[in-house]
Amino acid sequence: MTIKYVNNLGKVTIDDSLITNITVASVMQSYGVVGLASQSAKDGIYELLRVNNMQKGVHIKRLDNGTISINISLFLKYGVRIPVVCQNIIENVKYNVEKSLKVRVAEVNIYVQGINK
8 A cells, every 4th residue: 555645846755665765764763672473373472573574563443534544563671661662653653654755644553572682
């Protein structure tokens, strides 16, 4: 799915992969994040994603009112304060997506799948 803007100069199309890439960059810059997670198809267990597959840990959903919802599955470092780190991630992702793309973000949901040392 894409976002389309039309003005007097032409049309702009923004692909979901761009939103995902901005989200991944924002998450990986946050303190306490080990990496993004994806659910394994064969056994249903979440696994840590490598650098080239991190987009699988982010899911973008379009809402009826024209906004988007972002769901992020991730692993955190052992010893960090989970609510504080998640709140920082939510604020960073929302700010970066809205600032970069002029798309309103209704919600950012964080799913902590595990803790790593």
